[in-house]
Amino acid sequence: MDFPRNALTPRAPAASDDLDSLLPSPVLVVEDEPLAQARLRDVLVSLGYADDALVFTDRCASAQALFAEQAFAIALIDIGLPDGNGIELIRLLHQRDPALPILVVSTWSTEQAIVMALQAGATGYVLKERDELEISLSIRSALRGGAPIDPFIARRILALIDVKSPRSSAAPTAALQLLSPREVEILTLVSKGLTNREIAEVLSLSRLTVGCHIKNIYKKLAVNSRTQAVFEARSQGLLF
Structure with a gap:
């Protein structure tokens, strides 16, 4: 179910914004768990976002429809969604707007999911189990042009590379x-x-x-x- 949207401000380039004075908006959150939606809303509000700058949906199809209607400053996407795979959604959004910061916030931590999400165009990857501060820092980093990777994820990726491509x-x-x-x-x-x-x-x-x-x-x-x-x-x- 989509949350109602009000008048949203035009998207500003995330790479050049000062988050202390201007928050790039609107924000698209694709998450099907009500509790996770509420948690992400709280994190975004704590960063300074107003409710009318946050757009929530729980389906891949509705996310694509929303993206076709307007530009977004950042997208927070879960991998497991009721009507499809979040990785394919990431790929589609990245193809439409390569500059869009896309942060995966998910419980999925398998090597395949992680690598496929990053290859599809995800800017960063953070696990839902992290506390609000860590998720908040990851969102800020993504908005500022960074590539926030959960430490656990980074270790899994490096271990995978070491196993598949032994180096001298x-x-x-x-x-x-x-x-x-x-x-x-x-x-x-x-x-x-x-x-x-x-x-x-x-x-x-x-x-x-x-x-x-x-x-x-x-x-x-x-x-x-x-x-x-x-x-x-x-x-x-x-x-x-």
Whole structure:
């Protein structure tokens, strides 16, 4: 069942917003459990969102219909839904808007579900069992352009990579040589959710310089998004 919607503000680019002064909205939440819906509502309200900026639905079909009607600033999606798989919904939303931050909030923690969700276009993945503060931090990170990955999820991914693709002892050294120290430093800040402007301020660089470094990172890691760059860097042991 969909929650009623009121007048919603136009979507603002999440990558450049200051969350202390402006919350990008509206927010789409795709979750079928009433208690989980209520919990996510409380978390979002604690971040500063008004009720009329939150759109809830419990079906893949209605989520697609809502997305066709208007743009959203971020989507929080569960994997197990009554009328389909949340992973396919993530893929469809990502294809329609590659810049849309998509955060999975789910109890599913199998390697297959995790990897498929990230490959489909999810920005981050957090388990429902985490407390409100951890979920709130993950949402803030996703809104700021970060790639929040639950620590348990990150360990499972790294373990999966180690099992399927055993690396020699020389592999970490080769990975470290792939990116320069400055690029690793910038990618570390990207993984924490900092925007290019904020990274430039922290490192006393120009935004143009930061942008050039990030383009080089994409090229070296053979990726085309911040989420993919962070994921690939973690898989190679560059980030933890």
